[in-house]
Amino acid sequence: MSAALAIPRSDEGEPPSIENLTLQLSMARGVDEILAALRSHARALVRADGITVVLRDDGKCHYADEDAISPLWKGQRFPLEACISGWAMLNRQPVVIEDIYADDRIPHEAYRPTFVKSLAMAPVRQDDPVAAIGAYWATRRQPSQEQIDTLLKIANSAAVAFTNVTLVNSLVAAREEAVRAKEAIILAMASLAETRDNDTGNHLVRTQHYVRALAEACAARGLFADELLASNIDLLFKSAPLHDIGKVGIPDDILLKPGKLTDAEYEVMKTHADLGRAVIENAERHLGTCTPFFETARTIAHTHHEKWDGSGYPRGLEGDDIPLAGRIMAIADVYDALVSERVYKRALPHEEAVAHMAAQRGRHFDPRLADTFVEIAGTFRDIHERFMDAAIAR
Ligand code: C2E
Ligand code: SIN
Ligand code: SIN
Ligand code: SIN
Ligand code: FE
Numbered sequence: 256m257s258a259a260l261a262i263p264r265s266d267e268g269e270p271p272s273i274e275n276l277t278l279q280l281s282m283a284r285g286v287d288e289i290l291a292a293l294r295s296h297a298r299a300l301v302r303a304d305g306i307t308v309v310l311r312d313d314g315k316c317h318y319a320d321e322d323a324i325s326p327l328w329k330g331q332r333f334p335l336e337a338c339i340s341g342w343a344m345l346n347r348q349p350v351v352i353e354d355i356y357a358d359d360r361i362p363h364e365a366y367r368p369t370f371v372k373s374l375a376m377a378p379v380r381q382d383d384p385v386a387a388i389g390a391y392w393a394t395r396r397q398p399s400q401e402q403i404d405t406l407l408k409i410a411n412s413a414a415v416a417f418t419n420v421t422l423v424n425s426l427v428a429a430r431e432e433a434v435r436a437k438e439a440i441i442l443a444m445a446s447l448a449e450t451r452d453n454d455t456g457n458h459l460v461r462t463q464h465y466v467r468a469l470a471e472a473c474a475a476r477g478l479f480a481d482e483l484l485a486s487n488i489d490l491l492f493k494s495a496p497l498h499d500i501g502k503v504g505i506p507d508d509i510l511l512k513p514g515k516l517t518d519a520e521y522e523v524m525k526t527h528a529d530l531g532r533a534v535i536e537n538a539e540r541h542l543g544t545c546t547p548f549f550e551t552a553r554t555i556a557h558t559h560h561e562k563w564d565g566s567g568y569p570r571g572l573e574g575d576d577i578p579l580a581g582r583i584m585a586i587a588d589v590y591d592a593l594v595s596e597r598v599y600k601r602a603l604p605h606e607e608a609v610a611h612m613a614a615q616r617g618r619h620f621d622p623r624l625a626d627t628f629v630e631i632a633g634t635f636r637d638i639h640e641r642f643m644d645a646a647i648a649r
Pocket of ligand 5: 499559
């Protein structure tokens with residue numbers, strides 16, 4: 256290996272060798288990484304004065320990257336028919352040109368400002384070229400068979416890498432599609448669960464809007480600044496509809512009971528918080544991924560019945576131990592329950608509901624959230640009225 260050590264080290268820190276290049280190419284996760292690997296290895300391996308990597312891009316040759324003794328065409332695009340890389344891709348074969356000015360496939364004008372006298376060009380993925388790799392020399396020559404073989408080997412490794420990256424990209428796209436589908440299914444389940452004990456399903460839409468209004472009001476007052484960045488507020492808004500997803504597991508005779516629950520029935524009812532957490536966790540497990548959406552939804556489902564003074568369920572968490580998302584959801588959920596009719600109770604007028612909420616400051620609710628709620632209670636009333644009207648107009 257002492258001969259290899261004598262070769263100047265590339266900017267990746269690895270001595271250029273076909274093995275290192277092939278390894279780097281096989282691990283490339285994107286076109287950028289393919290280009291970087293070629294840029295740092297190919298010129299030394301082929302012993303050329305310049306290397307270009309040309310991507311086939313919508314009928315054009317895109318000179319995407321280069322490593323050369325002086326600038327070539329990096330960033331430029333030429334029609335496939337008007338350049339030699341296009342010729343190699345269209346004809347699916349490598350080409351060697353000893354005297355470029357004697358060959359009319361070469362756009363001489365484009366070459367005159369450059370150092371190039373001779374070149375070799377290899378298509379990448381010979382059956383369906385997606386790119387080409389060019390090698391250039393500043394003195395006129397017929398490159399050796401070894402140099403041409405090296406260029407072809409590099410093109411072969413790059414072909415595998417381009418195919419991998421394309422496959423990986425389509426897998427990622429498919430997985431993102433699956434995540435969106437799962438989110439949609441979960442939301443559909445949530446509204447199904449909801450419409451069992453709430454005619455309109457508008458409770459879900461309203462709680463979304465309450466949660467956002469409260470979070471934005473807190474942010475405007477400098478409360479919970481670290482946790483309430485705009486992106487988090489958006490997550491709260493999107494996740495809020497899942498807060499009672501666990502009610503899918505509560506039997507009709509309890510959930511739809513027209514009167515007061517017995518203690519035993521209420522114990523069953525309370526399991527909806529743990530159930531909700533489990534349903535979302537299960538969806539995450541099937542997805543094999545944990546998205547911020549599911550994480551926030553899981554936290555809300557699990558913790559929206561905890562109370563500031565520690566008397567809530569399922570865990571009896573206290574104060575700041577309750578995740579902020581759960582504390583915010585508690586305000587939205589209880590306000591909406593109070594001002595709405597349920598199978599088991601009449602609706603309260605807005606003012607009575609607000610008075611009840613205010614009395615729970617420091618008991619059920621985080622005092623800062625309760626105070627902010629009282630300040631913007633009019634917004635809560637507007638949201639309730641707005642989405643009640645929509646349901647009636649249906
Ligand atoms: P929900 O109807 O969405 O109520 C959510 C939360 O709002 C309740 O959580 C409670 O904290 C508050 N809340 C609702 N109505 C009232 C009320 O009239 N007065 C007061 N002070 N607070 C109220 P909670 O109690 O843990 O109940 C969770 C869920 O259990 C309720 O969701 C509802 O689906 C069910 N539930 C609770 N009590 C009864 C009941 O007596 N009968 C029936 N059928 N279901 C009940
Ligand atoms: C609860 O069960 O404590 C809340 C609902 C109600 O007061 O009927
Ligand atoms: C969860 O509930 O799964 C995480 C957040 C929490 O409950 O503290
Ligand atoms: C409800 O949906 O809980 C009551 C009716 C409404 O406010 O839309
Ligand atoms: Fe609930």
